Amino acid sequence: MIPFLDLKAQYASIKDEVDAAALRVLASTQYVLGEEVAAFENEFATYCGARHAIAVNTGTSALHLALLAAGIGPGDEVITVPFTFVASVSAVCYTGARPVFVDIEPRTLTMDPSRLEAAITPRTKAIMPVHLYGQMADMAPIMEIAQRHGIPVIEDACQAHGAQYRGERAGSIGLAGCFSFYPGKNLGACGEGGLVVTNDDATAKAIRMLRDWGQEQRYHHTLKGFNYRMDGIQGAILRVKLRHLEGWTEARRANARRYTSLLRDVETVTSPTEALDRRHVYHIYAVRSADRDGLKQNLDAAGIATGLHYPIPVHLQKAHADLGHREGDFPVSEQAAREVLSLPLYPEMTSDQVATVVDAIAQATMVKPPRAALRVG
Structure with a gap:
């Protein structure tokens, strides 16, 4: 797990x-x-x-x-x-x-x-x-x-x-x-x-x-x-x-780089983008998949916990129906809500754990896992 x-x-x-x-x-x-x-x-x-x-x-x-x-x-x-x-x-x-x-x-x-x-x-x-x-x-x-x-x-x-x-x-x-x-x-x-x-x-x-x-x-x-x-x-x-935050942040960033490098071989999943003028601290490492729900189910079955941040944009939440919005008003947000899946990421996470997650994603999407590359870094 x-x-x-x-x-x-x-x-x-x-x-x-x-x-x-x-x-x-x-x-x-x-x-x-x-x-x-x-x-x-x-x-x-x-x-x-x-x-x-x-x-x-x-x-x-x-x-x-x-x-x-x-x-x-x-x-x-x-x-x-x-x-x-x-x-x-x-x-x-x-x-x-x-x-x-x-x-x-x-x-x-x-x-x-x-x-x-x-x-x-x-x-x-x-x-x-x-x-x-x-x-x-x-x-x-x-x-x-x-x-x-x-x-x-x-x-x-x-x-x-x-x-x-x-x-x-x-x-x-x-x-x-x-x-x-x-x-x-x-x-x-x-x-x-x-x-x-x-x-x-x-x-x-x-x-x-x-x-x-x-x-x-x-x-x-x-x-x-x-x-x-x-x-x-x-x-x-x-x-x-x-006092530990910067060390933890660099550990998060290192694991994010591992994910991004290894997931290049998985065509059905898109890694998050870090803009060139920014330092991303990866509170969440959210990939995108056209079959997000299927991918989540497969990872759950493999013992890998994931998160959904966020499956329903606020303008479509029942609590805010009074704002008068409907589906289609903000299409980029709505597409992201359908596709994002948050992978495990924390400072203490090991390279082997990252490798295991990527293996499971590759297997779930029927792509040969790049196992030889997984142990690098």
């Missing part, structure tokens, strides 16, 4: 550090926010090349508060993509704004800048590209269009810890960047967690208040806020894991 990811292996590799960090918080009794969370905020801001980082309880909360801090509210429109996890759109809805979709590029599966300007209306108050699967959207044209129209950009970087676009880190380009630390993410908490980075002082101040009941100081509620605070133990554990 090859798991989709192996959190037990990750924990085993850093058990002493993680245990010590958790015990340190228990001894301090700073269970909510506190010194460990503040230290993590500073360290993650430095990692991203941003001035501020504000830790919250989930990535969804990070998106929600970043939008609120940008002034988004009822009657406004926020442009994003339909091929994403539903939380991207839910956060827009939480503000009372209306999500407006533009389709994705077929190669990177991120926002297609050529379709963006046509979606802008007088009600457009934010643009939210999604850095999907660990690869950043094409930010230069997105930022140029946004700046020309005076519209802030909120980066959904929930899957893109450490990704880069022309040398700049995910989250550092727009007004704010939002991250999730759900356990399966490249940088995952032992529970839930999220964070916003920004270079804007006013945005940072607003988000800090909004996450903690809108307080500017204790019991002085300047804004109508929320209880979106990060737990102290999560902050301490994330500090430990952040």
Whole structure:
């Protein structure tokens, strides 16, 4: 059996550090926010090349508060993509704004800048590209269009810890960047967690208040806020894991290169594309197949766990039927949703495990497995 990811292996590799960090918080009794969370905020801001980082309880909360801090509210429109996890759109809805979709590029599966300007209306108050699967959207044209129209950009970087676009880190380009630390993410908490980075002082101040009941100081509620605070133990554990993130990222990238090299011999499967001006951190390694469901069934039977990210684009979800979309409105997203299949990928994955997955794919698609090449690298 090859798991989709192996959190037990990750924990085993850093058990002493993680245990010590958790015990340190228990001894301090700073269970909510506190010194460990503040230290993590500073360290993650430095990692991203941003001035501020504000830790919250989930990535969804990070998106929600970043939008609120940008002034988004009822009657406004926020442009994003339909091929994403539903939380991207839910956060827009939480503000009372209306999500407006533009389709994705077929190669990177991120926002297609050529379709963006046509979606802008007088009600457009934010643009939210999604850095999907660990690869950043094409930010230069997105930022140029946004700046020309005076519209802030909120980066959904929930899957893109450490990704880069022309040398700049995910989250550092727009007004704010939002991250999730759900356990399966490249940088995952032992529970839930999220964070916003920004270079804007006013945005940072607003988000800090909004996450903690809108307080500017204790019991002085300047804004109508929320209880979106990060737990102290999560902050301490994330500090430990952040020190390992770059090593884990390079291990992910190495396994992704192995997959891509070996899958060239499998004509019925297409590997993901890493754009030349970007650093893909491979939160997900999603191949494409015209017979995705058949391939998944065959891999399941071979004891290889896979994932579907995402089989139904948001504009076709029943929960968002009120937006009035129908099949055919965003054909690139819809085709991707029919074809993508996420393969096992994690830092601790061995070359032999990658080889086994590729063998199984080759056998499932009736292509002779390139076994001689599998042990190289």
